[in-house]
Amino acid sequence: MSTPLLEFDAVEKSFFGVKVLKGVSFNIPEGGMVGLVGENGAGKSTLMNILGGNLQPSAGSLRFGGESYAPQNSGDAARQGIAFIHQELNLFPNLSIAENIFLTCFPRMGAIPLIDRTEVSRRAAKLLRDVGLGLSPERLVETLSTGQRQLVEIAKALSIETRLIIFDEPTTSLSERETLQLFALIARLRSRGLAMIYISHTLADVFRLCDDLVALRDGEVVGCGPAKSFTSASLVALMVGRTMTQLFPDRRSSTPPREAVFEVHKVRRIDVPNYVSFCLHQGEVLGLSGLMGAGRSELARVLFGLDPRESGTILLDGEVIDSLSPRDLIGRGVAFLTENRRSEGLCLDASIAENLTLATLAEHAQNPLRWLSAKSLQTAVSNIRQAVGLDSKTGDGQCVRSLSGGNQQKIVLGKWLLLKPRVLILDEPTRGIDVGAKYEIYRLIQELADSGAGVLVISSEMEELMGICDRILVMRSAAIVDELGRAEFDRERILHGAFGTEIAR
Amino acid sequence: MTIRKPVAAQRARPFTQWLVGLISSEYLVFGLTLLLVALLAPFTPGLVSIANLLNIAGYLLPLFIVAIGVTLVMITGGIDLSVTSVIALTSVVGAKLISADGSATPTVVGLVAMLALGAGLGAVNGGIITCLRLPAFIVTLASMMFLSGFAVWITQSKNIYNLPASFLALGKQLSIALGLTITLALCVQVVLQRTVYGRWLYAVGQNPTAAYISGVPVRAVTFAAYVVSGFCAALASVMLSARLETGSPVLGREILLDIIGATVVGGTSLFGGKGKIAWTFFGVLFLTVLDNALNLLNLSQFAITIAKGTVILLAAVLDATRHRLGRQNA
Amino acid sequence: SKPDSTGNAPNGARKITVGVAFETLQTEYWVAGFEAIKTELSKLDIAMVEAVADSDASRQLQQVKGFITRGVDGIILVPKDAKTCIPMIRAANEAQIPIVLFNRPADKTDAISTAIVADNAKLTQETVAYMVDQARKIGSKHKAVVVLGDLGDINAIGRRDGFEAAIKGNENIIEVVSRVPSEWNQEKAQAGVANALQANPDIDFIFTSSDFLFPSITSALKAVGRYKKIGEKGHVILGGFDGDATAYQMLVDGYLDATGVQDVYFEAKSAVQALIDMREGKKLPQLIIDPGFVIHQGNLKESSPRMWGANIKKKG
Amino acid sequence: MKRLYQRLLEFAPLFMFMVVLAFFGAQSSRFLEPRNLVNILVQASSTGIVAVGMTFVLLTAGVDLSVGAIMFVAAAVAGKMALAGLSLPFSLLAMLVVGWLVSAFNALFIARLRVPAFIVTLATLFIGRGLGLWITETRAMNLPDSFLQFGSARFLSVPVPAWLFGMAVVLAHLVLTHTSFGRQIFAVGHDAEMARKAGIRTEMVMAKVYLISGTCAAVAALVTLGQLGAVSPKFGEQKEFAAIAAAVLGGTSLFGGRGNVLPGTLLGAVLIQTIENGLVMTNANPYLYPMITSVVIFVAVFFESLRNRVSRPFSA
């Protein structure tokens, strides 16, 4: 190996005088696949944003293909052959899939500066096939689910002539099947000689895919070398700065059947053929598994009154609740964490404290004038910050937009935990959260359940569901097709149910 | 490994720091107003005299009151173009009620009616915008046209005179207006900063979807902002009508752009989620003082207009610089 | 020390300053008035400070108070309307500064001022009456359009009332088929007249509440080939108000039947004289009427020297 | 059933338009004559062309308040040149140059220096109005007939202004839907920061939309001149409001990223003019104009929103 494809040389970056990257140096060989791991806020995305031309380093330099490389914007990076799949999906919901893919490089009709629509459709369709998304390229992105959007983002990265692809947590909303498809795609791309940087909090994936690993902690490289030289445990120790013995908290050995808190009877969404019925018990963590687009998120939205319900009844503590708005539900102790933290979960330009307390403001204003008690707000904020493991570098007043993806997720979660809900519906709760913090969050979920609440967890990570749930429901085509008690947990059976390859029950 | 030292940052001299501090503070617009006065005072006889300051205040207060309501609406990400028409309509309705030529009801009743009408009109705007989910711009544009047309129609273009002395006193006594305005401004600012409602208002402006999911009564909050806006317009209408001793169907017709302009110049965002009453005050003050000073300078009409535009632009450029500096240095 | 009757302070004492506050300078008529006052003042070697309120009464109040603050010796004011000026007059009274209203009167009040005014309604009525006479001479029933000004503008309303008064009783000759609200906007006036002509192609009588809308009207007429000289077949009887340069040209060219002219020179001269008189402590009537005059084909020669539009036109 | 309902809603704005046509058509037999429909189109063209440019700006979540001022300055310059004896093409070129200069100034401050568009264009609104007053010396200018002839010239029996309007709409539609620049406008309007990350040169896109808006304003000034044949100090006043209203009425969002020129802005501009036209044709009470217009606008927007509600379940 002569010259590496890409060299980071003592790259530094500060925001508001706080150093986020402190002299990062490492190389990526031609055709190499490097895994980049680290806690939330370690600086992974920031480093990649520098590489992708979205940010300029405060100090240090980069070399790409042996030449000095200092992109001023993402266009520069793309021209050099660097594609970037962002952690926060960077798609325009008001444009179609095809338009999103070719936004900066539309094929034209020869000399006329008009877009060649047929060519666009043809090429987009091919790219979509490559990533395993069977949708019309003309569809507006706003009609897609998060997982589908993620695949579009990947298709977009493949549309340009690339030499290096950056994947910033590409699997956070992909289910098992799509993840496997993506991995197959990555293998194909690698065989073409493309180099890649792969960021993920799922260490198993990182080990499986990457030749080399780089571990970041607090903006410093704390470990760098061939993947074989690390073990899962040693990597976690490097990232987190301490050893972790288990990924999931211990569960109660057995749960006596308890009363139902949340019952769903024959609920049907508008425009959907199937009914859904299930029951969530006190102290239970119920998992909802299924493939992408199985309708899990949609079900959750119907339950929370965000999408219209065609028919069916929902009971809370045995009481029928009808045509309720999120506000009423929250008042009764039902909370819902959406899978879409940026557009539906956060006020990005508001501060950490404001976001954390948004759903529980009334508690801090127990007086006729609805006057907020600054002190009570302050205590609530600092307690929950600790509970979700938000790093203490950032002040309560910092605006959420400038936080790392994982830390943003912790804030949405923290907002709902502050409510101490009776029923908590979580849609992809650990999206983008690092290993250390995940454990903490699982523990919080467990604690909440132990206190008598019911928790419904939608997740695309089967390990996660099997690790924390008391029971798992499997969904396919907007219907529940299987139910597994903890004793019956079985990867194969869940997958079969999700794919519909075996008639369950 | 080469380690590059961060330079510049540490070496900033006190003066530079002070300058950066000033430019990046939220009092920039206020500072600019003072600067303007300081620069123009030597050339403009009477600019800083008590009489002139009172004069400015008399003109500024009603503007500021309307702008307070508009600020609330703009924080929710909406806009209220109908305020000037609300001013006109409440003016003629109120005047019709209390005028000796009209039904000569007691002043207090007239006042209450005016304020109630203003709030009511705001409620209609807010109701349509929130319940029918129509864009605020077009709804309030339509109601601006409608209400203004209605005010002219019911008066058949005639002004209403002979208002009772008790009403006119409101216009003569600057202290009453001043007291009212300060109370209102402080109340609204406190509500914005310290109450649940205030937090909700910002949240709605920043991300209505997230706010809705977090249990914020988005519609009620938005609705209330328009009601307050209508109420503020009516209050300003009371002051203006009393000051001009007339119920006029075209009252305030020309000041819409001034109001929205002042609010935006102060720093409130047209896109919602950002704004403060103090900023709006600075914005109104800036524009009013600029107007007053340019007039006292005795420039010709076109020069005044050009100068006004240029100064606004310079202030805005400074403001944009402030944001950029803020991003780099905070 | 009292100034002498020319307004000059004796022995190089401080020069007298007069504040001139206009409501707007957006039409030629007001500019002409403004210029006339300026000329009149400079003849007497009086300094002038100016302010324009952009149609905002509240701003005007602020401007007048501004004048008082800077210590002017007299104020000439074009108020937005009859009532909103009263607080301004009162403020001037309190500061013992003489104040004269130009072209628009104040409503009845105890505050002391003098107004030089043309009677919009009366002058319009005379103008339209002349037009009706022309129509009567031609015989046949005429279909009329009136282009209204801004319905919120007191002068526009005066002219509308004058028009209606002149038509009243002559319904056998004139049928008003369209009332176009122009909002003092040329485009709206043009579109309105064009639309009226579309609805009633046989319209042959148009009165506009201000001469500055004539270009719009002629352009609408030209578009349908109806812009004809007096006496030609298909001529539309035209009348206006103000007496501006365009109207003068149209009179000369034989297209325009009549327009009501406000005598700007008379008004400016009277206004300045009134100020001087008031400074000397003379008692003046509350109203000084500018009789104005109707200029038409019959009196064009002898009246045109008093028509401000004619003079602008002649100057270039 | 639900499908049918949605289908109907799809055509709601057009349906609304038809209702307005039918209503006035029933009132006045001449309303539906082709001549009058062409009339409406011509009268809508000036505002319509400005609105087309405004749509570009609104799509990027910006706003251009300076269009009316640009029209005024352009017309004033063109008028001066024409009166100085330069031929029509020179005047036209001068108007375009004025449009480009002012909008390049806007673009510099908005795209490059990141000053909020509202304030920048508010400032240029003042500066432009002042410049225009200075150039015209606050006088009305009557232009040579060549302008009027240009305005009433016909090509294939359709007047030139309507052609210009049509061309602007079609061209804008092509640019917005069929060029990468057009699609990038939508991206920038949705989120400028995201667009930058996606590799779009947002500065260029922003700069271009203001140039387009300025160009449209200059062309609209030409169209207006062609109809009025005169420049007065009120030329183009309040055009920005009319244009924004037309665009928003056509379904363009002030928050950027959503909207279209065809049929949106076209229908918006024509609908407003149709109402005005119909009201004159039916000799409605002038006092009712604003009230009727506002109610129709309101109903139109209401239908439009019903249509969009299906796809966007909640937004404040």
Ligand SMILES: Nc1ncnc2c1ncn2[C@@H]1O[C@H](COP(=O)(O)OP(=O)(O)OP(=O)(O)O)[C@@H](O)[C@H]1O
């Ligand atoms: N624009 C910004 N302004 C201020 N601080 C920022 C900005 N962008 C990132 N940061 C800070 O930089 C740090 C690193 O963030 P980064 O997004 O790189 O983390 P990450 O390693 O990608 O984490 P995650 O795994 O959660 O995505 C965080 O502390 C974050 O708050």
Ligand SMILES: Nc1ncnc2c1ncn2[C@@H]1O[C@H](COP(=O)(O)OP(=O)(O)OP(=O)(O)O)[C@@H](O)[C@H]1O
């Ligand atoms: N078979 C399908 N083909 C295309 N689109 C589908 C299909 N099934 C569902 N969708 C789309 O996917 C969305 C429903 O998926 P939903 O978000 O509820 O699924 P999910 O199980 O939560 O999956 P995800 O992991 O994508 O969030 C809808 O937008 C629907 O239009």
Ligand SMILES: [Mg+2]
């Ligand atoms: Mg990240």
Ligand SMILES: [Mg+2]
């Ligand atoms: Mg989902």
